[in-house]
Amino acid sequence: MSMNADFRSDTLTQASPDMRASMASANVGDDVYGEDPSVNELQDRIASLTGKEAALFCASGTQSNLSAVLSHGQRGDEYLIGRNYHILLNEVAGASALGGMTPWPINVDENGGLDPADVVAEIKEPDQHHPITSLLCLENTVNGYVQSVELISDLSQAAHNAGLSVHLDGARLFNAAIDLGVPISDFTTSVDTVSICLSKGLGAPVGSVLAGNKETIDKAFRVRKMLGGGMRQSGHLAAAGLYALDHQVDRLIEDHLRAERIAQGLSNINGLDVKQATNMLWVTPPPEVHSSLSAHLENANIKVIPWSPTMRIVTHLDIDDEAADYLVEVFQDFFSNN
Ligand SMILES: *Cc1c(COP(=O)(O)O)cnc(C)c1O
Numbered sequence: 001m002s003m004n005a006d007f008r009s010d011t012l013t014q015a016s017p018d019m020r021a022s023m024a025s026a027n028v029g030d031d032v033y034g035e036d037p038s039v040n041e042l043q044d045r046i047a048s049l050t051g052k053e054a055a056l057f058c059a060s061g062t063q064s065n066l067s068a069v070l071s072h073g074q075r076g077d078e079y080l081i082g083r084n085y086h087i088l089l090n091e092v093a094g095a096s097a098l099g100g101m102t103p104w105p106i107n108v109d110e111n112g113g114l115d116p117a118d119v120v121a122e123i124k125e126p127d128q129h130h131p132i133t134s135l136l137c138l139e140n141t142v143n144g145y146v147q148s149v150e151l152i153s154d155l156s157q158a159a160h161n162a163g164l165s166v167h168l169d170g171a172r173l174f175n176a177a178i179d180l181g182v183p184i185s186d187f188t189t190s191v192d193t194v195s196i197c198l199s200k201g202l203g204a205p206v207g208s209v210l211a212g213n214k215e216t217i218d219k220a221f222r223v224r225k226m227l228g229g230g231m232r233q234s235g236h237l238a239a240a241g242l243y244a245l246d247h248q249v250d251r252l253i254e255d256h257l258r259a260e261r262i263a264q265g266l267s268n269i270n271g272l273d274v275k276q277a278t279n280m281l282w283v284t285p286p287p288e289v290h291s292s293l294s295a296h297l298e299n300a301n302i303k304v305i306p307w308s309p310t311m312r313i314v315t316h317l318d319i320d321d322e323a324a325d326y327l328v329e330v331f332q333d334f335f336s337n338n
Pocket residue numbers: 060061062063065086087139141169171172197199200208
Protein backbone atom coordinates (compact mmCIF):
# COMPACT_ATOMS: atom_id res chain seq x y z
CA MET A 1 0.00 0.00 0.00
CA SER A 2 1.51 3.33 -0.93
CA MET A 3 0.47 6.25 1.20
CA ASN A 4 1.94 8.69 3.64
CA ALA A 5 1.60 6.84 6.90
CA ASP A 6 4.00 8.82 9.05
CA PHE A 7 2.26 9.43 12.37
CA ARG A 8 5.34 10.46 14.37
CA SER A 9 4.61 14.19 14.49
CA ASP A 10 2.65 17.05 12.95
CA THR A 11 6.02 18.64 12.14
CA LEU A 12 6.47 16.21 9.23
CA THR A 13 4.08 17.95 6.83
CA GLN A 14 5.48 19.22 3.55
CA ALA A 15 4.40 22.51 2.01
CA SER A 16 1.70 22.13 -0.64
CA PRO A 17 2.23 23.51 -4.17
CA ASP A 18 0.03 26.52 -3.31
CA MET A 19 1.99 27.26 -0.14
CA ARG A 20 5.24 26.99 -2.10
CA ALA A 21 3.89 29.37 -4.75
CA SER A 22 3.03 31.97 -2.11
CA MET A 23 6.52 31.60 -0.61
CA ALA A 24 8.17 32.04 -4.00
CA SER A 25 6.20 35.16 -4.87
CA ALA A 26 6.36 36.83 -1.43
CA ASN A 27 7.26 40.50 -1.16
CA VAL A 28 10.45 40.64 0.85
CA GLY A 29 12.99 43.06 2.35
CA ASP A 30 15.74 42.89 4.94
CA ASP A 31 14.06 41.98 8.23
CA VAL A 32 17.09 42.97 10.33
CA TYR A 33 16.25 46.49 9.11
CA GLY A 34 12.57 45.80 9.89
CA GLU A 35 11.85 46.15 6.18
CA ASP A 36 10.35 42.80 5.22
CA PRO A 37 6.68 43.43 4.41
CA SER A 38 5.70 39.75 4.65
CA VAL A 39 7.36 39.33 8.07
CA ASN A 40 5.74 42.55 9.25
CA GLU A 41 2.34 41.37 7.99
CA LEU A 42 2.70 38.01 9.76
CA GLN A 43 3.75 39.69 13.02
CA ASP A 44 0.82 42.12 12.79
CA ARG A 45 -1.60 39.26 12.11
CA ILE A 46 -0.43 37.26 15.12
CA ALA A 47 -0.38 40.35 17.36
CA SER A 48 -3.95 41.03 16.37
CA LEU A 49 -5.13 37.39 16.74
CA THR A 50 -3.60 37.21 20.22
CA GLY A 51 -4.72 40.70 21.28
CA LYS A 52 -1.13 41.83 21.89
CA GLU A 53 0.71 45.03 20.92
CA ALA A 54 3.55 43.40 19.04
CA ALA A 55 4.93 40.11 17.72
CA LEU A 56 8.23 38.63 16.59
CA PHE A 57 8.81 35.99 13.89
CA CYS A 58 11.30 33.37 15.15
CA ALA A 59 13.11 30.49 13.50
CA SER A 60 11.60 27.88 15.84
CA GLY A 61 9.48 27.41 18.92
CA THR A 62 12.65 26.86 20.93
CA GLN A 63 14.03 30.23 19.85
CA SER A 64 10.72 31.95 20.48
CA ASN A 65 10.29 30.44 23.97
CA LEU A 66 13.89 31.19 24.92
CA SER A 67 13.62 34.79 23.68
CA ALA A 68 10.52 35.15 25.86
CA VAL A 69 11.92 33.51 29.01
CA LEU A 70 15.12 35.57 28.89
CA SER A 71 13.05 38.75 28.41
CA HIS A 72 11.05 38.03 31.57
CA GLY A 73 13.96 37.35 33.95
CA GLN A 74 17.59 37.89 34.89
CA ARG A 75 20.51 35.60 35.68
CA GLY A 76 19.83 33.95 39.04
CA ASP A 77 16.06 34.21 38.68
CA GLU A 78 13.82 31.18 38.79
CA TYR A 79 10.84 30.23 36.61
CA LEU A 80 8.05 27.86 37.59
CA ILE A 81 6.98 25.31 34.97
CA GLY A 82 5.01 22.06 34.63
CA ARG A 83 7.39 19.17 35.18
CA ASN A 84 6.77 17.62 31.75
CA TYR A 85 6.57 20.83 29.73
CA HIS A 86 8.55 21.29 26.54
CA ILE A 87 10.62 24.28 27.70
CA LEU A 88 11.89 22.23 30.65
CA LEU A 89 12.48 18.90 28.92
CA ASN A 90 12.99 19.52 25.22
CA GLU A 91 14.71 22.85 24.74
CA VAL A 92 18.26 21.93 25.74
CA ALA A 93 18.04 23.84 29.06
CA GLY A 94 18.67 27.03 27.09
CA ALA A 95 17.27 29.32 29.78
CA SER A 96 19.78 27.88 32.28
CA ALA A 97 22.71 27.51 29.90
CA LEU A 98 22.41 30.85 28.13
CA GLY A 99 20.34 32.95 30.52
CA GLY A 100 21.36 31.71 33.97
CA MET A 101 17.73 31.08 34.96
CA THR A 102 16.73 27.97 36.94
CA PRO A 103 13.53 26.05 36.33
CA TRP A 104 11.40 24.94 39.29
CA PRO A 105 9.20 22.03 38.22
CA ILE A 106 5.56 21.92 39.36
CA ASN A 107 3.49 18.73 39.41
CA VAL A 108 0.89 18.28 36.68
CA ASP A 109 -2.38 16.36 36.68
CA GLU A 110 -3.14 13.60 34.14
CA ASN A 111 -4.15 16.25 31.56
CA GLY A 112 -0.94 18.23 32.01
CA GLY A 113 -2.69 20.92 34.07
CA LEU A 114 -1.18 22.90 36.93
CA ASP A 115 -3.03 23.72 40.15
CA PRO A 116 -2.93 27.46 40.98
CA ALA A 117 -2.46 26.56 44.68
CA ASP A 118 0.68 24.54 43.81
CA VAL A 119 2.03 27.47 41.82
CA VAL A 120 1.47 29.91 44.66
CA ALA A 121 3.04 27.48 47.15
CA GLU A 122 6.25 27.30 45.07
CA ILE A 123 6.83 31.05 44.73
CA LYS A 124 9.84 31.80 46.93
CA GLU A 125 9.57 34.24 49.83
CA PRO A 126 11.79 37.29 49.38
CA ASP A 127 14.89 36.25 51.32
CA GLN A 128 18.60 36.63 50.70
CA HIS A 129 18.91 32.83 50.40
CA HIS A 130 16.30 32.37 47.66
CA PRO A 131 16.28 32.90 43.95
CA ILE A 132 13.79 35.50 42.75
CA THR A 133 10.80 33.75 41.22
CA SER A 134 10.03 35.96 38.24
CA LEU A 135 8.08 33.87 35.74
CA LEU A 136 5.45 31.16 35.30
CA CYS A 137 5.63 29.10 32.11
CA LEU A 138 2.38 27.50 30.91
CA GLU A 139 1.72 25.26 27.92
CA ASN A 140 -1.32 24.56 25.70
CA THR A 141 -1.97 21.98 24.42
CA VAL A 142 0.08 19.71 26.72
CA ASN A 143 0.76 16.50 24.81
CA GLY A 144 -2.52 17.10 22.99
CA TYR A 145 -4.53 17.88 26.12
CA VAL A 146 -6.38 21.18 26.08
CA GLN A 147 -5.94 23.47 29.09
CA SER A 148 -9.17 25.39 29.63
CA VAL A 149 -9.49 29.15 29.22
CA GLU A 150 -10.52 29.36 32.90
CA LEU A 151 -7.47 27.42 34.10
CA ILE A 152 -5.03 29.54 32.06
CA SER A 153 -6.70 32.65 33.40
CA ASP A 154 -6.72 31.43 37.05
CA LEU A 155 -3.05 30.44 36.85
CA SER A 156 -2.12 33.79 35.28
CA GLN A 157 -4.01 35.70 37.93
CA ALA A 158 -2.31 33.76 40.74
CA ALA A 159 1.11 34.49 39.19
CA HIS A 160 0.35 38.14 38.51
CA ASN A 161 -0.91 38.66 42.06
CA ALA A 162 2.55 37.58 43.24
CA GLY A 163 4.32 39.86 40.77
CA LEU A 164 5.38 37.14 38.31
CA SER A 165 5.16 37.38 34.52
CA VAL A 166 3.43 34.61 32.57
CA HIS A 167 4.60 33.02 29.33
CA LEU A 168 2.39 30.58 27.43
CA ASP A 169 4.07 28.04 25.17
CA GLY A 170 1.21 27.75 22.70
CA ALA A 171 3.03 25.64 20.12
CA ARG A 172 -0.35 24.00 19.42
CA LEU A 173 -2.61 26.77 20.72
CA PHE A 174 -4.72 26.72 17.54
CA ASN A 175 -5.50 23.03 18.22
CA ALA A 176 -6.79 24.01 21.67
CA ALA A 177 -8.84 26.88 20.24
CA ILE A 178 -10.37 24.78 17.46
CA ASP A 179 -11.18 22.02 19.95
CA LEU A 180 -13.11 24.40 22.22
CA GLY A 181 -14.48 26.53 19.37
CA VAL A 182 -13.02 29.74 20.79
CA PRO A 183 -10.63 32.36 19.34
CA ILE A 184 -6.99 32.00 20.47
CA SER A 185 -7.26 35.41 22.15
CA ASP A 186 -9.40 33.73 24.85
CA PHE A 187 -6.22 31.99 26.00
CA THR A 188 -3.84 34.89 25.51
CA THR A 189 -5.47 37.94 27.12
CA SER A 190 -4.50 36.73 30.60
CA VAL A 191 -0.83 35.93 29.78
CA ASP A 192 2.05 38.34 29.10
CA THR A 193 3.64 36.51 26.18
CA VAL A 194 2.62 33.62 23.94
CA SER A 195 4.59 31.57 21.44
CA ILE A 196 2.77 29.90 18.55
CA CYS A 197 4.27 27.37 16.12
CA LEU A 198 3.56 27.62 12.42
CA SER A 199 5.41 24.38 11.70
CA LYS A 200 3.20 21.95 13.66
CA GLY A 201 -0.44 21.38 12.72
CA LEU A 202 -0.55 24.60 10.72
CA GLY A 203 1.73 22.94 8.17
CA ALA A 204 4.35 25.62 7.45
CA PRO A 205 7.91 24.39 6.88
CA VAL A 206 9.44 26.65 9.52
CA GLY A 207 8.74 29.31 12.09
CA SER A 208 7.09 30.37 15.32
CA VAL A 209 5.77 33.73 16.43
CA LEU A 210 6.11 35.33 19.86
CA ALA A 211 3.52 37.94 20.88
CA GLY A 212 3.39 40.32 23.85
CA ASN A 213 3.52 43.98 24.78
CA LYS A 214 5.90 46.29 22.92
CA GLU A 215 8.41 46.55 25.78
CA THR A 216 8.79 42.77 26.12
CA ILE A 217 8.91 42.16 22.37
CA ASP A 218 11.64 44.84 22.09
CA LYS A 219 13.68 42.88 24.64
CA ALA A 220 12.94 39.59 22.86
CA PHE A 221 14.07 41.18 19.60
CA ARG A 222 17.53 41.71 21.10
CA VAL A 223 17.63 38.18 22.54
CA ARG A 224 16.61 36.72 19.17
CA LYS A 225 19.47 38.63 17.54
CA MET A 226 21.88 37.30 20.21
CA LEU A 227 20.66 33.76 19.45
CA GLY A 228 21.53 34.22 15.79
CA GLY A 229 17.92 34.66 14.77
CA GLY A 230 18.21 37.94 12.89
CA MET A 231 17.18 36.71 9.45
CA ARG A 232 17.20 38.72 6.24
CA GLN A 233 14.63 38.11 3.46
CA SER A 234 12.68 35.88 5.81
CA GLY A 235 9.45 37.02 4.21
CA HIS A 236 9.72 33.93 2.00
CA LEU A 237 9.29 31.92 5.21
CA ALA A 238 6.72 34.25 6.74
CA ALA A 239 4.63 33.85 3.57
CA ALA A 240 4.19 30.18 4.42
CA GLY A 241 2.87 31.21 7.83
CA LEU A 242 0.47 33.71 6.28
CA TYR A 243 -0.75 31.03 3.87
CA ALA A 244 -1.24 28.65 6.82
CA LEU A 245 -3.25 31.25 8.76
CA ASP A 246 -5.50 31.79 5.73
CA HIS A 247 -5.99 28.17 4.71
CA GLN A 248 -4.89 25.69 7.36
CA VAL A 249 -6.40 26.75 10.67
CA ASP A 250 -10.03 25.65 10.39
CA ARG A 251 -9.02 22.28 8.96
CA LEU A 252 -7.29 21.34 12.25
CA ILE A 253 -10.67 19.95 13.28
CA GLU A 254 -10.15 17.26 10.62
CA ASP A 255 -6.97 16.14 12.39
CA HIS A 256 -8.87 15.90 15.68
CA LEU A 257 -11.74 13.94 14.10
CA ARG A 258 -9.28 11.59 12.42
CA ALA A 259 -7.50 10.99 15.74
CA GLU A 260 -10.91 10.22 17.26
CA ARG A 261 -11.65 7.85 14.39
CA ILE A 262 -8.38 6.01 15.07
CA ALA A 263 -9.13 5.90 18.82
CA GLN A 264 -12.56 4.45 18.02
CA GLY A 265 -11.01 1.84 15.72
CA LEU A 266 -8.46 0.79 18.33
CA SER A 267 -10.90 0.86 21.24
CA ASN A 268 -12.15 -2.71 20.83
CA ILE A 269 -8.69 -4.26 20.77
CA ASN A 270 -8.26 -6.21 24.00
CA GLY A 271 -5.33 -5.21 26.16
CA LEU A 272 -4.60 -2.00 24.27
CA ASP A 273 -4.89 1.19 26.32
CA VAL A 274 -5.74 4.15 24.09
CA LYS A 275 -5.95 7.82 25.06
CA GLN A 276 -6.73 10.57 22.56
CA ALA A 277 -6.75 14.34 22.84
CA THR A 278 -6.94 16.77 19.89
CA ASN A 279 -4.51 15.43 17.26
CA MET A 280 -2.58 13.03 19.52
CA LEU A 281 -3.02 9.42 20.56
CA TRP A 282 -1.15 7.65 23.35
CA VAL A 283 -1.26 3.90 22.89
CA THR A 284 0.03 1.43 25.49
CA PRO A 285 0.13 -2.21 24.39
CA PRO A 286 0.72 -5.11 26.78
CA PRO A 287 4.46 -4.82 27.59
CA GLU A 288 5.24 -8.32 26.27
CA VAL A 289 4.14 -7.40 22.73
CA HIS A 290 5.56 -3.86 22.62
CA SER A 291 8.59 -4.70 20.51
CA SER A 292 6.84 -7.15 18.17
CA LEU A 293 4.05 -4.59 17.62
CA SER A 294 6.64 -1.92 16.83
CA ALA A 295 8.25 -4.24 14.29
CA HIS A 296 4.85 -5.11 12.79
CA LEU A 297 4.01 -1.41 12.28
CA GLU A 298 7.41 -0.76 10.74
CA ASN A 299 6.99 -3.69 8.33
CA ALA A 300 3.65 -2.24 7.27
CA ASN A 301 5.35 1.11 6.50
CA ILE A 302 3.63 2.85 9.38
CA LYS A 303 5.75 5.18 11.44
CA VAL A 304 4.81 6.04 15.02
CA ILE A 305 7.05 7.06 17.90
CA PRO A 306 7.45 3.66 19.57
CA TRP A 307 8.22 5.00 23.05
CA SER A 308 7.98 2.34 25.72
CA PRO A 309 5.62 1.73 27.40
CA THR A 310 3.44 4.25 25.51
CA MET A 311 3.59 4.90 21.76
CA ARG A 312 2.78 8.30 20.29
CA ILE A 313 0.59 8.68 17.20
CA VAL A 314 -0.12 12.13 15.72
CA THR A 315 -2.53 13.15 12.96
CA HIS A 316 -1.77 16.05 10.62
CA LEU A 317 -2.25 17.65 7.21
CA ASP A 318 -0.61 14.76 5.35
CA ILE A 319 -2.71 12.03 7.04
CA ASP A 320 -6.01 11.29 5.29
CA ASP A 321 -8.89 8.93 6.20
CA GLU A 322 -7.31 6.17 4.15
CA ALA A 323 -4.06 6.39 6.17
CA ALA A 324 -6.01 6.52 9.44
CA ASP A 325 -8.04 3.42 8.51
CA TYR A 326 -4.91 1.63 7.34
CA LEU A 327 -3.28 2.23 10.73
CA VAL A 328 -6.30 0.72 12.51
CA GLU A 329 -6.27 -2.29 10.14
CA VAL A 330 -2.59 -2.95 10.78
CA PHE A 331 -3.17 -2.85 14.56
CA GLN A 332 -6.20 -5.15 14.26
CA ASP A 333 -4.26 -7.52 12.06
CA PHE A 334 -1.49 -7.74 14.68
CA PHE A 335 -3.79 -8.41 17.60
CA SER A 336 -5.93 -10.98 15.78
CA ASN A 337 -2.77 -13.01 15.15
CA ASN A 338 -1.21 -12.67 18.62
C1 LIG B 1 7.29 21.69 19.07
C2 LIG B 1 7.10 22.40 20.34
C3 LIG B 1 7.84 23.53 20.65
C4 LIG B 1 8.87 24.15 19.73
O1 LIG B 1 9.70 23.28 19.11
P1 LIG B 1 10.64 23.66 17.88
O2 LIG B 1 10.96 22.34 17.32
O3 LIG B 1 11.80 24.38 18.44
O4 LIG B 1 9.87 24.53 16.94
C5 LIG B 1 7.59 24.15 21.86
N1 LIG B 1 6.67 23.69 22.71
C6 LIG B 1 5.93 22.59 22.44
C7 LIG B 1 4.89 22.14 23.42
C8 LIG B 1 6.12 21.90 21.26
O5 LIG B 1 5.38 20.84 20.99
